[in-house]
Amino acid sequence: MLIQPGELLSKIDSPAQLRELNQSQLVQLSQELRQFIIDNVSIYGGHFGASLGVVELTTALHYVFNTPEDQIIWDVGHQAYGHKILTGRKEKFHTNRVYKGISGFPKRKESEYDAFGVGHSSTSISAALGMALASNLKGDLQKQHIAVIGDGAMTGGMAFEGMNHAGASDANMIIILNDNCMSIDPNVGALKEYLTDITTSHTYNKMRDDVWKLLGKVSGFGKSAQEVVGKLENSIKSFLLKQSNLFESLNLRYFGPVDGHDVNHLVHVLRDLKDIPGPKVLHCVTTKGKGFGPAEKDQTKWHAPGKFDKITGEIQKKPVTKPSAPKYQEVFGHTIVELAEQNEKIVGVTPAMPSGSSLNIMMKAMPDRAFDVGIAEQHAVTFSAGLAAQGLVPFCNIYSTFMQRGYDQVIHDVCIQDLPVNFFLDRAGFAGADGPTHHGNYDIAYMRCIPNMIVASPMNEAELRNMMYTSQLPREGKAFTIRYPRGKGVMPEWKTPMEEMEIGTGRQVRDGKDIAILSIGHIGNYALEAADKLAEEGVEAGVFDMRFVKPLDEKLLHEVFSQYKKVITVEDGCLMGGFGSAILEFMAENDYSSQVKRLGIPDRIVEHGEQAELHAECNFDPEGIFTTALQMVEQSVHAKL
DSSP states (O other), X not given: OOOOOXXXXXXXXXXXXXXXXXXXXXXXXXXXXXXXXXHHHHHHXXXXXXXXXXXXXXXXXXXXXXXXXXEEEESSSTTOHHHHIIIIITTTGGGTTSTTSOOSSOOTTTOTTOOSOOSSSSOHHHHHHHHHHHHHHTTOTTOOEEEEEETTGGGXXXXXXXXHHHXXXXXXXXXXXXXXXXXXXBOOSHHHHHHHXXXXXXXXXXXXXXXXXXXXXXXXXXXXXXXXXXXXXXHHHHHHTTSOXXXXXXXXXXXXXXXXXXXXXXXXXXXXXXXSOSOEEEEEEOOTTTTOHHHHHOTTTTSSOOSBOTTTOOBOOOOOOXXXXXXHHHHHHHHHHHHHHHOTTEEEEESSOHHXXXXXXXXXXXXXXXXXXXXXXXXXXXXXXXXXXXXXXXXXXXXXXXXXXXXXXXXXXXXXXTOOOEEEEETBBOOSTTOTTTOXXXXXXXXXXXXXXXXXXXXXXXXXXXXXXXXXXXXXXXXXXXXXXXXXXXXXXXXXXXXXXXXXXXXXXXXXXXXXXXXXXXXXXXXXXXXXXXXXXXXXXXXXXXXXXXXXXXXHHHHHHHHOSEXXXXXXXXXXXXXXXXXXXXXXXXXXXXXXXXXXXXXXXXXXXXXXXXXXXXXXXXXXXXXXXXXXXXXXHHHHO
């Protein structure tokens, strides 16, 4: 079912066509664009609230600026659906986030209008600055560079690094702060309070408007008058806000706050800013989920709600016909509370993902012992190291893909100091429709190479609980990384008694004699399915859940390589340096000569799609494991003949 766009939107396949409209038509176009997003996401799913909040801003940007010559860099990309629709992808928009369809985020290979690929936050200012200074070096001084960054992303340290550099440059760039007080969950921290002070200061806003009008009146008297008024405006900002303006302190011209839903006023302001040289900030106040009542009221829930009824606002849920297993994140969220009730030293830490990681359960039950530190992964890691240095037991929950941003801190602040920080890497392996920017492909490889680090992954909910229990027991040093995938486990009755797990031990979960399948984590359930199918073909496969990548269970591995001449390793992580590589290293160091086939994520960028689709593409779904094992066994039989 393809959604039919409105009267104006149906005629627009490029920003050039948008710019042919009369400005008086922009309100209607914005309404049609918002409705087109609502209609599509309600049927096909995807991110929702963020793009609704910037419909007018998106329309105004493409109306005022000569895109793609002028370049818009969207921070993250949750907010870029309107941008995609206006830049030639309207007819394909129903394939958004679908396997082999268009990406849910801006992507350079997808469109010339996607000036910079994004997925992780806080990158837009640095990218736009690099582009702007490159334009200067090439002598293209008229080209505009616009970074659109949310106030949540502004909490990331990289955004401040970019602003600090931009303020010391002559870059022709505009930083648009999309201030809706939200990322996925409500924003936290001092910056949020500061922006709130600006947007709610009625005195400041009235004086600012007066100064703006005065600037217009005296501008005919020359540059010196503009400089005088500029100094006056800065003084008013500092006096009325009782502090120096943060952005002006970084030598960035600050304008705003302005209503981010008044498309005609935005056009007026953006046209003015085009003519002002140097780096500047436009502060736009928006509402996440604007134009769809339920999304405005519950912005976290409607960040990415899935399919829903656009009339009633009811989110569709798959009918439950039998007890189902919980999501791994839910097991983490409930288990950490259970453990924290017994161990007062346990504290929870997450960088702006309390609902995504389910740490919000602990934040509600024990608000003084659970910390959302904002979009600041580096800080989250070192903050956890500080907690551990004082004898507490931090459970630092970070998505695998985001832990990449705190890697130096893991090495420098945790492992070199041999501090017992517990890291929980949610969304390990393929993240699904979010695609390559969010896949957690590399954590096994990048964690197992660090000294003073334990790396483990549970095959089911009971093992996750046991690993969590083990991680909070007293130990001398060593960080402990526990990785698990997005989505559900396999145990409807998951709340099992917890017991200590001996670190570095695996287990045999199925006997066999023809071939051994070694797995790490949840993907071991695929290995069991493959073994069942192999049994139907007369092939007896032994299945081993190794549980720990570091340290490896060498005793168990000696048994495996002494018994089996055919071995398959299976992991939902990268093959380069991952679990299979660890097994090959063990085999080489101990002079074994078994045939080993590694299954996992290949050395290429894997695009978006459902997890099962991507597992099949990379040949480590149950069918892929079965086929590989059967081929290895048949080759052995033919060799004997």
